[in-house]
Amino acid sequence: MNNTKNQIINWEKVFLYSNDFKNKSPCKWAFIEEFFHKEFYEKLYETFPKDDGTWERVSTWDKNSLRKLWSDDTDESSISDIFDPNLSESWNEFHHYLFSDEFIQNIQKFSSVPVGRLKHFSMKISRKGDYQLPHIHNVGPSTLIFMIYFTKNWKKGDPGGTYITPEEDESKIIFEADNLDNTAIVFQDGPHSGHGVRPLKEGVERHAIQIYLEGWSDETGWSCTPIVRELKEI
Numbered sequence: 001m002n003n004t005k006n007q008i009i010n011w012e013k014v015f016l017y018s019n020d021f022k023n024k025s026p027c028k029w030a031f032i033e034e035f036f037h038k039e040f041y042e043k044l045y046e047t048f049p050k051d052d053g054t055w056e057r058v059s060t061w062d063k064n065s066l067r068k069l070w071s072d073d074t075d076e077s078s079i080s081d082i083f084d085p086n087l088s089e090s091w092n093e094f095h096h097y098l099f100s101d102e103f104i105q106n107i108q109k110f111s112s113v114p115v116g117r118l119k120h121f122s123m124k125i126s127r128k129g130d131y132q133l134p135h136i137h138n139v140g141p142s143t144l145i146f147m148i149y150f151t152k153n154w155k156k157g158d159p160g161g162t163y164i165t166p167e168e169d170e171s172k173i174i175f176e177a178d179n180l181d182n183t184a185i186v187f188q189d190g191p192h193s194g195h196g197v198r199p200l201k202e203g204v205e206r207h208a209i210q211i212y213l214e215g216w217s218d219e220t221g222w223s224c225t226p227i228v229r230e231l232k233e234i
Helices: 011-015 018-024 038-046 089-097 103-109
Strands: 027-035 055-060 064-067 117-126 132-137 141-151 162-165 182-186 194-197 204-216
Touching: 018 027, 018 103, 038 089, 038 141, 038 182, 132 141, 141 162, 162 182
Parallel strands: none
Antiparallel strands: 027 182, 055 064, 064 117, 064 132, 117 204, 132 194, 141 182, 141 204, 162 194
16 A cells, blocks of 8 residues: 555644644534545545445444444454455555554544554444434543544535534534534543434435544553453462
8 A cells, every 4th residue: 555644634634623622621522624635535435335235234222324344343352454355445544544653643642632542443324314312431531432424515404413412412412513524523432422413314325434542551451441460379
């Protein structure tokens, strides 16, 4: 793959939202426009994978949408930097970049959250009626969640963009994404980091990816579920 990592994410633009993110209360979040450099974004947009029957329909009482994981990644504890031959060179380049020191260090600088590595990556397609009820993970302060959008001509006011609410209550929404063309919403996990998606209307389709970044140690693993090593008597 070509070494064009500096032309993937528009870091100059991302850092403009850093203080906004850090100063938000009661949870830290930011909505970032022009997240990717335009040329690279267009490559990702044009090659976003089609619903070819290999996507998984996630349908439970609290959510409904199509999901596609990266290659053979099925275990969050072992997600890895591997090439997916079923996706474009640009998508593989972006996925590979998420494992780079440059990406992690820039996210740490942007957020002041001690994330250590990528924990989750999934692609999502949402259509009429798809939704996610408001919910809060609250697994620990070292987790960042991104929703990154690849949908043009989204009408202002249409439901389907991720919203932020300080409670598990849709009536308390403080922000809802309404520009889904090369944008991203990021929030730090915590007791007031509620989020969800209102049911999509007929005639629209939302393309997005979701990534989690979390604190990581080679000794103890993920920060939210550290490995406890027992001392054994000799």
